[in-house]
Amino acid sequence: MFRLIKDTLLSQAVTLWGVFRKLFVKADTVQYPDEQPYMFPRWRGRIILSRDPDGEERCVACNLCAVACPVDCIALQKAETEDGRWYPEFFRINFSRCIMCGFCEEACPTNAIQLTPDFEMAEYVRQDMVWEKEDLLIDGVGKYHDYNFYRVAGKQVAGKDKGEALNEAEPVDVRSLLP
Amino acid sequence: MTLLFYLAGAVAVIATIGVIVQTNIVHALIYLILSLLAVAVIFYTLGAPLAAMLEAIVYAGAIMVLFLFVIMMLNLGQNTRQQERVWLAGRGWVLPALLAAVLLAQLLYVLGGVEGMSAAEQVGVMAVGTRLFGPYVLAVELASILLLAGLVSAYHLARKTGSGEE
Amino acid sequence: MFSFAVGSALSIASILLVVIVLAAMLIWVERRLLSFWQERLGPNRVGWFGIMQVVADMIKIFTKEDWVPPFADRLTFVLAPAIIMIVVLMSFAVIPFTPEVGVIDSNIGVLFVLAMASLGAYSVMLGGLSSNNKYALLGSLRAAAQMVSYEVFMGISLLGVVVLAGSFNLREIVETQADGWYIAPQCIGFLIFLIAGVAESHRLPFDIPEAEQEICAGYHTEYSGMKFGMFFVGEYLGLVLISSLITVLFFGGWLGPAFLPPIVWFSLKAGIFIAFFILMRAALPRPRYDQLMSYGWLFLLPLSLLNLLVTGAVVLGTM
Numbered sequence: 001m002f003r004l005i006k007d008t009l010l011s012q013a014v015t016l017w018g019v020f021r022k023l024f025v026k027a028d029t030v031q032y033p034d035e036q037p038y039m040f041p042r043w044r045g046r047i048i049l050s051r052d053p054d055g056e057e058r059c060v061a062c063n064l065c066a067v068a069c070p071v072d073c074i075a076l077q078k079a080e081t082e083d084g085r086w087y088p089e090f091f092r093i094n095f096s097r098c099i100m101c102g103f104c105e106e107a108c109p110t111n112a113i114q115l116t117p118d119f120e121m122a123e124y125v126r127q128d129m130v131w132e133k134e135d136l137l138i139d140g141v142g143k144y145h146d147y148n149f150y151r152v153a154g155k156q157v158a159g160k161d162k163g164e165a166l167n168e169a170e171p172v173d174v175r176s177l178l179p
Numbered sequence: 180m181t182l183l184f185y186l187a188g189a190v191a192v193i194a195t196i197g198v199i200v201q202t203n204i205v206h207a208l209i210y211l212i213l214s215l216l217a218v219a220v221i222f223y224t225l226g227a228p229l230a231a232m233l234e235a236i237v238y239a240g241a242i243m244v245l246f247l248f249v250i251m252m253l254n255l256g257q258n259t260r261q262q263e264r265v266w267l268a269g270r271g272w273v274l275p276a277l278l279a280a281v282l283l284a285q286l287l288y289v290l291g292g293v294e295g296m297s298a299a300e301q302v303g304v305m306a307v308g309t310r311l312f313g314p315y316v317l318a319v320e321l322a323s324i325l326l327l328a329g330l331v332s333a334y335h336l337a338r339k340t341g342s343g344e345e
Numbered sequence: 346m347f348s349f350a351v352g353s354a355l356s357i358a359s360i361l362l363v364v365i366v367l368a369a370m371l372i373w374v375e376r377r378l379l380s381f382w383q384e385r386l387g388p389n390r391v392g393w394f395g396i397m398q399v400v401a402d403m404i405k406i407f408t409k410e411d412w413v414p415p416f417a418d419r420l421t422f423v424l425a426p427a428i429i430m431i432v433v434l435m436s437f438a439v440i441p442f443t444p445e446v447g448v449i450d451s452n453i454g455v456l457f458v459l460a461m462a463s464l465g466a467y468s469v470m471l472g473g474l475s476s477n478n479k480y481a482l483l484g485s486l487r488a489a490a491q492m493v494s495y496e497v498f499m500g501i502s503l504l505g506v507v508v509l510a511g512s513f514n515l516r517e518i519v520e521t522q523a524d525g526w527y528i529a530p531q532c533i534g535f536l537i538f539l540i541a542g543v544a545e546s547h548r549l550p551f552d553i554p555e556a557e558q559e560i561c562a563g564y565h566t567e568y569s570g571m572k573f574g575m576f577f578v579g580e581y582l583g584l585v586l587i588s589s590l591i592t593v594l595f596f597g598g599w600l601g602p603a604f605l606p607p608i609v610w611f612s613l614k615a616g617i618f619i620a621f622f623i624l625m626r627a628a629l630p631r632p633r634y635d636q637l638m639s640y641g642w643l644f645l646l647p648l649s650l651l652n653l654l655v656t657g658a659v660v661l662g663t664m
Contacts, residue, residue, distance in 0.1 A: 004644070008640075008644075009536075012629060015628045015629060016624055016625065016628045016629070018628070019382050019624060019627050019628035020382070020624055020628075022381065022382045022383070022384055023381050023382060025384055026384075027380075027381075027384050027385055027386045028384040028385065029384075029385050029386055031386070203418070205418065205421055205471070205474060205475070206420060206421070209421070209424070209471070212467065228451075228452060228453045229453065229456070231453075232453050232456035232457060232459075232460050233456075235460035235463070235464065236456065236459055236460045236463050236500075239460075239463070239464060240459075240460060240462075240463025240464055240466070240496070241463060241493060241496070243467075244463070244466050244467070244470065244489055244492075244493050245493070247467070247470050247471075247474070247489070248470070248486070248489045248490070248493075250474075251470070251473075251474055251482060251485065251486060251489070252486075301452075303452060304452065304453065304456075304513055
């Protein structure tokens, strides 16, 4: 009997009082368009393509982001410059499908694709939600200030032969029998 | 008050006819509820407010709800409507109508002999109560025993049989 | 003619107007209070503190297409939302607001309210049945069982007050509370009535007939536009009605210290209960359906019968 009263009345009363006290607590939400909420730096919002410190595109068109994307919103085509660098001929993100999951950022081997805290991307025309490379590219380096793929990778490009990258040993001459 | 009485009476008669001729069972039930409410109004005009309210609470409010509940469970579709229509169209009307006409004639004859059935005063709740638990206490107790028996047997029928029960 | 008296045209018109406007305003009040209790801000853009949100909602609901599904039973579908409005508004006829304001001074007021409450069950049942929709049918099945069961305890819990007052007349019940509100001797009856009242107006935590998370919106899944609006306003009217009834039966109606007029006392008490009902919605979780039924029949029914028995014995003993 006591247990029944405790279960049916007391616990309900405690809950009611707990919720009633919230009347005197400041609201957790803000008046959004008038008052911008604080967006955390690592919040996953609009996608950008960053450049390396030299001002070149970081993207090497490896297609890993397109593969990782669960909603298939990324499309790109590989092209190659005369000095051996790979770059996307076009890079297209359909933001009306993008779910801001950040998988592309995790998949990217060159830190090119990054998510920013911006989220205000509403458009009146649906076609305007498709962003091309020119819209996605920014002039800065994003979250990784010193990273340059071609400087650390073994890929051979004009002006940087094999073994000249950072922390890279000279290539071994396999035909030589010297130890 | 007299106008109200005749109006409610007319509603009750028309609604009851509706119950009989309606092929859609839910519509028929709505007519039945309407008829019961009209009877409640008749009780009120006759000076029996307690009976009127009990009619509304018990008949219209509880028993008819259970009827509707059962009909919901039965899931009657278009087929029953057609069957109902077939039944209603035939010559099955003749004998019940004749019998009902005889009853009506008798009722009218009896009512014709009764004088002055108007509501002189309202019978209050207190008066009904003292009557029920005064001269008619035996009838009330008998009725309650009957209801208790019904309750117990309903419980027995609905009880899960088999072992494992305390 | 143009003075406040029980049954005068002015009295009836003002009750009707105030009650309906209040029920509409409750849409905004509830959203605002709920948001405060959930640490949000709530609708505060339209008008002062968002008070014109009601007007915006009304415009929206009135201009929506008034659509009857082709598979629905048309007559019953249209009838159902009207029933709840009519029934609840009829119940307000016997509520004594102040010594002067009221529609009728009936000797069977309590019974009338109970009768109207029991007729209110038809609204949800017919609405669900005529929709020809599985969710609606489930909702109305639940609603029927819940309302029929909780009507019983609602009636029995009221009888304690009736025994103490010696009358079914709500006005007399208020007047006999001049030397003490019935909340003190009838606190068990009050609790049972509170619970049954919530179940009867099927508001949270007992909104099992229209549980959005389980069965869409229950019996009004197929309704839209003004027909849905009538269900909606009917629910808020029921909330106002239950609050007014609690005030009248257990908290002395318009009675109170003389520095405020009776109508203010009445609205103050009723307002506190409306806010309490909204608080219950914000705080309490919904019970399971069978839990609700067994709690009612196995706990509340014996308790209310016991309450009535003890009250009757005490009244007989002190007579």
